[in-house]
Amino acid sequence: MKKAPGAVLASGIILFASLFGTAWADPDPQQRTEHMPAAPYLLSGAPTFDLTIAQFREKYNLANPDLPLSEYRAIDSRDDKSNLTRAASKINENLYASTALEHGTGKIKTLQITWLPIPGPEEQAAHEKALAYMTALLRFFEPTLSVAESNKRLNDLLNKGKGSLYFAQNEGALRFVVADNGEKGLTFAVEPLKLSLATP
Template sequence: MKIAPRAALLLSILAFGSASADDRPLDRAEHMPAAPYLLAGAPTFDMTIAQFREKYNAANPALPLSEYRAIDSRDDKSNLTRAASKINENLYASTALEHGTGKIKTLQITWLPIPGPDEDAAQQKAIAYMAALLRFFSPTLSPEEATQRITKLLAQGKGSRYFTQTEGALRFVVADNGEKGLTFAIEPIKLALATP
Protein backbone atom coordinates (compact mmCIF):
# COMPACT_ATOMS: atom_id res chain seq x y z
CA MET A 1 0.00 0.00 0.00
CA LYS A 2 1.65 3.25 -1.12
CA ILE A 3 0.48 6.11 1.05
CA ALA A 4 3.69 7.91 1.93
CA PRO A 5 3.61 10.79 -0.64
CA ARG A 6 -0.06 11.63 -0.08
CA ALA A 7 0.14 11.00 3.65
CA ALA A 8 3.02 13.43 3.99
CA LEU A 9 0.84 16.03 2.26
CA LEU A 10 -2.03 15.24 4.63
CA LEU A 11 0.04 15.83 7.72
CA SER A 12 1.55 18.99 6.26
CA ILE A 13 -1.95 20.40 5.85
CA LEU A 14 -2.21 20.83 9.62
CA ALA A 15 1.47 21.30 10.35
CA PHE A 16 1.06 25.07 10.31
CA GLY A 17 -1.62 27.24 11.80
CA SER A 18 -2.55 28.82 15.05
CA ALA A 19 -5.66 28.82 17.15
CA SER A 20 -7.12 32.25 17.55
CA ALA A 21 -8.47 33.43 20.88
CA ASP A 22 -12.00 33.85 19.57
CA ASP A 23 -12.23 30.64 17.54
CA ARG A 24 -12.22 32.56 14.27
CA PRO A 25 -10.56 31.32 11.10
CA LEU A 26 -7.20 32.78 10.22
CA ASP A 27 -7.02 34.87 7.09
CA ARG A 28 -4.89 33.19 4.43
CA ALA A 29 -2.61 36.24 4.39
CA GLU A 30 -1.85 36.07 8.14
CA HIS A 31 1.42 34.60 9.39
CA MET A 32 0.96 30.93 10.23
CA PRO A 33 2.97 29.82 13.29
CA ALA A 34 3.36 26.14 14.15
CA ALA A 35 0.20 24.15 14.89
CA PRO A 36 -0.35 23.63 18.64
CA TYR A 37 0.35 19.87 18.54
CA LEU A 38 3.84 20.63 17.19
CA LEU A 39 4.80 22.83 20.14
CA ALA A 40 7.06 21.53 22.92
CA GLY A 41 5.01 20.18 25.80
CA ALA A 42 1.82 19.83 23.75
CA PRO A 43 -0.55 17.39 25.45
CA THR A 44 -1.30 13.86 24.27
CA PHE A 45 -4.29 11.58 24.47
CA ASP A 46 -3.64 8.85 27.01
CA MET A 47 -3.53 6.10 24.39
CA THR A 48 -1.39 4.80 21.57
CA ILE A 49 -2.59 4.59 17.98
CA ALA A 50 -3.00 0.80 18.29
CA GLN A 51 -5.21 1.23 21.37
CA PHE A 52 -7.25 3.94 19.64
CA ARG A 53 -7.71 1.88 16.49
CA GLU A 54 -8.83 -1.21 18.40
CA LYS A 55 -11.46 0.75 20.38
CA TYR A 56 -12.53 2.83 17.37
CA ASN A 57 -13.00 -0.23 15.13
CA ALA A 58 -15.00 -2.05 17.84
CA ALA A 59 -17.33 0.96 18.07
CA ASN A 60 -17.50 1.58 14.29
CA PRO A 61 -17.49 -1.74 12.41
CA ALA A 62 -19.07 -0.11 9.32
CA LEU A 63 -16.36 2.59 9.18
CA PRO A 64 -13.13 0.71 9.96
CA LEU A 65 -9.61 2.10 10.06
CA SER A 66 -6.80 -0.05 8.69
CA GLU A 67 -3.42 -0.25 10.37
CA TYR A 68 -1.55 3.05 10.51
CA ARG A 69 1.82 3.01 8.75
CA ALA A 70 4.72 5.27 9.63
CA ILE A 71 5.52 8.04 7.17
CA ASP A 72 9.14 8.64 6.26
CA SER A 73 9.74 12.26 7.23
CA ARG A 74 13.50 12.78 7.19
CA ASP A 75 13.12 16.54 6.99
CA ASP A 76 10.80 16.66 10.02
CA LYS A 77 12.44 18.26 13.03
CA SER A 78 9.35 18.12 15.27
CA ASN A 79 10.45 14.90 17.01
CA LEU A 80 7.07 13.32 16.27
CA THR A 81 6.28 10.01 14.63
CA ARG A 82 3.77 10.50 11.81
CA ALA A 83 1.56 7.73 10.51
CA ALA A 84 -1.36 7.35 8.12
CA SER A 85 -4.06 4.84 7.25
CA LYS A 86 -5.58 4.72 3.77
CA ILE A 87 -9.37 4.38 3.87
CA ASN A 88 -9.82 4.63 0.09
CA GLU A 89 -8.35 6.55 -2.85
CA ASN A 90 -9.49 9.93 -1.58
CA LEU A 91 -9.89 9.44 2.18
CA TYR A 92 -7.11 9.04 4.74
CA ALA A 93 -6.69 8.97 8.49
CA SER A 94 -3.45 10.31 9.92
CA THR A 95 -1.83 10.99 13.25
CA ALA A 96 1.21 12.48 14.95
CA LEU A 97 2.58 10.51 17.89
CA GLU A 98 4.81 11.56 20.75
CA HIS A 99 8.29 10.18 20.17
CA GLY A 100 9.16 7.53 22.73
CA THR A 101 5.71 6.96 24.26
CA GLY A 102 3.75 6.62 21.02
CA LYS A 103 0.85 8.57 22.55
CA ILE A 104 -1.43 10.47 20.18
CA LYS A 105 -1.01 14.24 19.73
CA THR A 106 -3.54 14.65 16.90
CA LEU A 107 -5.99 12.48 14.97
CA GLN A 108 -6.97 13.61 11.49
CA ILE A 109 -9.33 12.55 8.71
CA THR A 110 -8.53 14.07 5.31
CA TRP A 111 -10.75 14.00 2.25
CA LEU A 112 -9.13 14.71 -1.12
CA PRO A 113 -11.95 15.88 -3.40
CA ILE A 114 -11.88 14.27 -6.81
CA PRO A 115 -14.40 15.91 -9.16
CA GLY A 116 -16.76 13.55 -10.90
CA PRO A 117 -20.03 11.68 -10.50
CA ASP A 118 -18.94 10.05 -7.22
CA GLU A 119 -17.85 13.28 -5.51
CA ASP A 120 -21.03 13.69 -3.41
CA ALA A 121 -20.94 10.07 -2.21
CA ALA A 122 -17.25 10.41 -1.38
CA GLN A 123 -17.93 13.59 0.60
CA GLN A 124 -20.72 11.88 2.55
CA LYS A 125 -18.38 9.00 3.40
CA ALA A 126 -15.75 11.50 4.59
CA ILE A 127 -18.33 13.21 6.80
CA ALA A 128 -19.39 9.81 8.19
CA TYR A 129 -15.76 9.05 9.18
CA MET A 130 -15.32 12.52 10.69
CA ALA A 131 -18.55 12.11 12.68
CA ALA A 132 -17.42 8.67 13.90
CA LEU A 133 -14.13 10.20 15.08
CA LEU A 134 -16.05 12.96 16.86
CA ARG A 135 -18.36 10.41 18.54
CA PHE A 136 -15.34 8.43 19.74
CA PHE A 137 -14.39 11.42 21.91
CA SER A 138 -17.97 12.66 22.52
CA PRO A 139 -19.86 9.37 23.01
CA THR A 140 -23.02 11.07 24.31
CA LEU A 141 -23.71 12.41 20.80
CA SER A 142 -26.06 10.39 18.63
CA PRO A 143 -24.87 9.62 15.07
CA GLU A 144 -27.24 12.32 13.78
CA GLU A 145 -25.97 14.90 16.29
CA ALA A 146 -22.35 14.07 15.43
CA THR A 147 -23.07 14.48 11.69
CA GLN A 148 -24.78 17.83 12.35
CA ARG A 149 -21.84 18.96 14.48
CA ILE A 150 -19.31 17.99 11.81
CA THR A 151 -21.36 19.69 9.10
CA LYS A 152 -21.46 22.87 11.20
CA LEU A 153 -17.71 22.77 11.93
CA LEU A 154 -16.91 22.21 8.24
CA ALA A 155 -19.17 25.14 7.29
CA GLN A 156 -17.46 27.38 9.86
CA GLY A 157 -14.03 26.38 8.56
CA LYS A 158 -14.92 26.55 4.86
CA GLY A 159 -12.18 28.34 2.94
CA SER A 160 -9.93 28.64 6.02
CA ARG A 161 -6.49 27.08 6.15
CA TYR A 162 -6.93 26.68 9.90
CA PHE A 163 -10.14 27.00 11.93
CA THR A 164 -10.30 25.84 15.52
CA GLN A 165 -12.93 25.47 18.18
CA THR A 166 -12.44 24.17 21.71
CA GLU A 167 -14.83 22.18 23.83
CA GLY A 168 -13.69 21.12 27.26
CA ALA A 169 -10.39 19.28 26.91
CA LEU A 170 -10.70 18.92 23.11
CA ARG A 171 -9.69 21.10 20.17
CA PHE A 172 -11.54 20.57 16.90
CA VAL A 173 -9.64 21.74 13.83
CA VAL A 174 -10.76 22.20 10.23
CA ALA A 175 -8.20 22.89 7.50
CA ASP A 176 -9.77 23.62 4.12
CA ASN A 177 -7.14 23.62 1.40
CA GLY A 178 -9.59 23.46 -1.48
CA GLU A 179 -8.55 20.94 -4.13
CA LYS A 180 -5.60 19.83 -1.96
CA GLY A 181 -7.93 18.45 0.69
CA LEU A 182 -10.20 19.05 3.63
CA THR A 183 -9.00 17.89 7.05
CA PHE A 184 -10.85 17.49 10.32
CA ALA A 185 -8.70 16.90 13.40
CA ILE A 186 -9.21 16.30 17.10
CA GLU A 187 -6.47 17.22 19.56
CA PRO A 188 -6.20 17.32 23.34
CA ILE A 189 -5.66 20.65 25.06
CA LYS A 190 -4.14 21.50 28.40
CA LEU A 191 -6.67 22.71 30.91
CA ALA A 192 -5.52 25.42 33.30
CA LEU A 193 -6.33 24.65 36.91
CA ALA A 194 -8.21 27.39 38.70
CA THR A 195 -6.38 28.74 41.73
CA PRO A 196 -8.27 29.86 44.84
Protein backbone atom coordinates in the same frame (compact mmCIF):
# COMPACT_ATOMS: atom_id res chain seq x y z
CA MET B 1 2.27 0.07 13.33
CA LYS B 2 4.22 -0.90 10.21
CA LYS B 3 6.66 1.09 8.11
CA ALA B 4 4.98 2.10 4.88
CA PRO B 5 6.66 1.35 1.55
CA GLY B 6 7.38 4.55 -0.34
CA ALA B 7 4.56 4.08 -2.86
CA VAL B 8 1.81 3.01 -0.48
CA LEU B 9 0.72 6.53 0.47
CA ALA B 10 2.27 8.41 -2.42
CA SER B 11 -0.89 10.26 -3.37
CA GLY B 12 -1.31 11.59 0.16
CA ILE B 13 2.27 12.35 1.18
CA ILE B 14 2.32 15.94 -0.09
CA LEU B 15 -0.86 16.80 1.76
CA PHE B 16 0.31 15.13 4.96
CA ALA B 17 3.67 16.90 4.68
CA SER B 18 1.89 20.23 4.55
CA LEU B 19 -0.46 19.39 7.40
CA PHE B 20 2.43 18.20 9.55
CA GLY B 21 4.67 21.16 8.74
CA THR B 22 4.99 24.51 10.43
CA ALA B 23 1.39 25.33 9.67
CA TRP B 24 -1.74 23.22 9.65
CA ALA B 25 -2.41 23.53 5.94
CA ASP B 26 -0.06 24.80 3.28
CA PRO B 27 -1.57 27.41 0.93
CA ASP B 28 -0.33 28.13 -2.56
CA PRO B 29 3.22 29.55 -2.52
CA GLN B 30 1.89 32.96 -3.58
CA GLN B 31 -0.41 32.99 -0.53
CA ARG B 32 2.10 31.62 1.97
CA THR B 33 3.26 34.08 4.62
CA GLU B 34 5.78 34.07 7.43
CA HIS B 35 2.93 34.52 9.92
CA MET B 36 1.21 31.15 9.56
CA PRO B 37 0.84 29.78 13.11
CA ALA B 38 2.40 26.51 14.14
CA ALA B 39 -0.13 23.75 14.69
CA PRO B 40 -0.66 23.50 18.48
CA TYR B 41 0.31 19.83 18.64
CA LEU B 42 3.76 20.76 17.28
CA LEU B 43 4.51 23.08 20.18
CA SER B 44 6.76 22.00 23.02
CA GLY B 45 4.79 20.47 25.87
CA ALA B 46 1.64 19.91 23.79
CA PRO B 47 -0.59 17.33 25.51
CA THR B 48 -1.34 13.81 24.35
CA PHE B 49 -4.34 11.53 24.56
CA ASP B 50 -3.74 8.69 26.98
CA LEU B 51 -3.86 6.26 24.04
CA THR B 52 -1.42 4.77 21.58
CA ILE B 53 -2.52 4.57 17.95
CA ALA B 54 -2.97 0.79 18.24
CA GLN B 55 -5.24 1.21 21.28
CA PHE B 56 -7.25 3.93 19.52
CA ARG B 57 -7.68 1.86 16.37
CA GLU B 58 -8.80 -1.22 18.29
CA LYS B 59 -11.45 0.73 20.25
CA TYR B 60 -12.52 2.76 17.22
CA ASN B 61 -12.99 -0.32 15.02
CA LEU B 62 -15.05 -2.06 17.71
CA ALA B 63 -17.34 0.98 17.88
CA ASN B 64 -17.44 1.52 14.08
CA PRO B 65 -17.40 -1.85 12.27
CA ASP B 66 -18.90 -0.26 9.13
CA LEU B 67 -16.24 2.47 9.00
CA PRO B 68 -13.01 0.60 9.80
CA LEU B 69 -9.49 2.01 9.95
CA SER B 70 -6.65 -0.11 8.61
CA GLU B 71 -3.31 -0.29 10.37
CA TYR B 72 -1.46 3.03 10.53
CA ARG B 73 1.89 3.07 8.74
CA ALA B 74 4.78 5.35 9.56
CA ILE B 75 5.49 8.20 7.13
CA ASP B 76 9.13 8.88 6.37
CA SER B 77 9.81 12.42 7.61
CA ARG B 78 13.59 12.76 7.72
CA ASP B 79 13.46 16.54 7.50
CA ASP B 80 11.06 16.81 10.42
CA LYS B 81 12.57 18.42 13.51
CA SER B 82 9.48 18.18 15.72
CA ASN B 83 10.52 14.82 17.20
CA LEU B 84 7.10 13.32 16.45
CA THR B 85 6.25 10.09 14.67
CA ARG B 86 3.88 10.60 11.74
CA ALA B 87 1.63 7.79 10.55
CA ALA B 88 -1.29 7.37 8.17
CA SER B 89 -3.98 4.85 7.31
CA LYS B 90 -5.33 4.76 3.77
CA ILE B 91 -9.11 4.32 3.72
CA ASN B 92 -9.44 4.62 -0.07
CA GLU B 93 -7.91 6.59 -2.93
CA ASN B 94 -9.17 9.95 -1.67
CA LEU B 95 -9.66 9.42 2.06
CA TYR B 96 -6.96 9.05 4.71
CA ALA B 97 -6.62 8.96 8.47
CA SER B 98 -3.40 10.33 9.96
CA THR B 99 -1.79 11.01 13.29
CA ALA B 100 1.24 12.46 15.05
CA LEU B 101 2.61 10.48 17.99
CA GLU B 102 4.80 11.49 20.90
CA HIS B 103 8.27 10.10 20.44
CA GLY B 104 9.07 7.42 23.01
CA THR B 105 5.58 6.86 24.41
CA GLY B 106 3.72 6.56 21.11
CA LYS B 107 0.80 8.50 22.59
CA ILE B 108 -1.46 10.47 20.26
CA LYS B 109 -1.10 14.23 19.78
CA THR B 110 -3.60 14.62 16.92
CA LEU B 111 -6.04 12.43 14.99
CA GLN B 112 -6.99 13.57 11.51
CA ILE B 113 -9.31 12.53 8.68
CA THR B 114 -8.41 14.04 5.30
CA TRP B 115 -10.56 14.00 2.18
CA LEU B 116 -9.01 14.74 -1.23
CA PRO B 117 -11.82 15.78 -3.61
CA ILE B 118 -11.71 13.98 -6.95
CA PRO B 119 -14.19 15.55 -9.43
CA GLY B 120 -16.48 13.10 -11.17
CA PRO B 121 -19.72 11.15 -10.79
CA GLU B 122 -18.60 9.53 -7.54
CA GLU B 123 -17.55 12.75 -5.80
CA GLN B 124 -20.79 13.14 -3.83
CA ALA B 125 -20.67 9.56 -2.51
CA ALA B 126 -16.99 10.00 -1.62
CA HIS B 127 -17.80 13.23 0.22
CA GLU B 128 -20.57 11.52 2.20
CA LYS B 129 -18.20 8.71 3.17
CA ALA B 130 -15.62 11.26 4.33
CA LEU B 131 -18.27 12.98 6.47
CA ALA B 132 -19.25 9.61 7.95
CA TYR B 133 -15.63 8.96 9.02
CA MET B 134 -15.29 12.47 10.44
CA THR B 135 -18.51 12.02 12.40
CA ALA B 136 -17.30 8.65 13.71
CA LEU B 137 -14.06 10.28 14.90
CA LEU B 138 -16.02 13.01 16.67
CA ARG B 139 -18.35 10.48 18.33
CA PHE B 140 -15.40 8.40 19.52
CA PHE B 141 -14.51 11.26 21.85
CA GLU B 142 -18.10 12.34 22.55
CA PRO B 143 -19.93 8.99 22.77
CA THR B 144 -22.98 10.46 24.54
CA LEU B 145 -23.97 12.29 21.34
CA SER B 146 -26.51 10.61 19.08
CA VAL B 147 -25.68 10.13 15.40
CA ALA B 148 -27.94 13.09 14.53
CA GLU B 149 -26.29 15.28 17.18
CA SER B 150 -22.83 14.24 15.95
CA ASN B 151 -23.76 15.07 12.36
CA LYS B 152 -25.03 18.49 13.43
CA ARG B 153 -21.88 19.17 15.49
CA LEU B 154 -19.63 18.19 12.59
CA ASN B 155 -21.60 20.30 10.09
CA ASP B 156 -21.42 23.30 12.43
CA LEU B 157 -17.64 22.92 12.74
CA LEU B 158 -17.13 22.46 8.98
CA ASN B 159 -19.31 25.48 8.23
CA LYS B 160 -17.36 27.63 10.69
CA GLY B 161 -14.08 26.46 9.16
CA LYS B 162 -15.20 26.68 5.52
CA GLY B 163 -12.50 28.31 3.42
CA SER B 164 -10.16 28.64 6.40
CA LEU B 165 -6.68 27.11 6.36
CA TYR B 166 -6.93 26.74 10.14
CA PHE B 167 -10.04 26.89 12.31
CA ALA B 168 -10.09 25.56 15.88
CA GLN B 169 -12.83 25.31 18.46
CA ASN B 170 -12.16 24.22 22.05
CA GLU B 171 -14.79 22.22 23.87
CA GLY B 172 -13.95 20.90 27.33
CA ALA B 173 -10.77 18.84 27.08
CA LEU B 174 -10.89 18.67 23.27
CA ARG B 175 -9.83 20.86 20.36
CA PHE B 176 -11.69 20.35 17.08
CA VAL B 177 -9.79 21.56 14.03
CA VAL B 178 -10.86 22.15 10.44
CA ALA B 179 -8.32 22.82 7.67
CA ASP B 180 -10.17 23.62 4.44
CA ASN B 181 -7.78 23.81 1.51
CA GLY B 182 -10.56 23.88 -1.09
CA GLU B 183 -9.94 21.60 -4.05
CA LYS B 184 -6.69 20.42 -2.44
CA GLY B 185 -8.40 18.77 0.49
CA LEU B 186 -10.37 19.03 3.71
CA THR B 187 -9.07 17.84 7.08
CA PHE B 188 -10.98 17.39 10.32
CA ALA B 189 -8.99 16.68 13.48
CA VAL B 190 -9.45 16.07 17.17
CA GLU B 191 -6.69 17.00 19.62
CA PRO B 192 -6.32 17.05 23.41
CA LEU B 193 -6.20 20.30 25.34
CA LYS B 194 -3.92 20.99 28.25
CA LEU B 195 -6.36 22.09 30.91
CA SER B 196 -5.14 24.68 33.41
CA LEU B 197 -6.44 24.88 36.96
CA ALA B 198 -8.74 27.80 37.62
CA THR B 199 -7.24 30.36 39.96
CA PRO B 200 -9.32 31.72 42.86
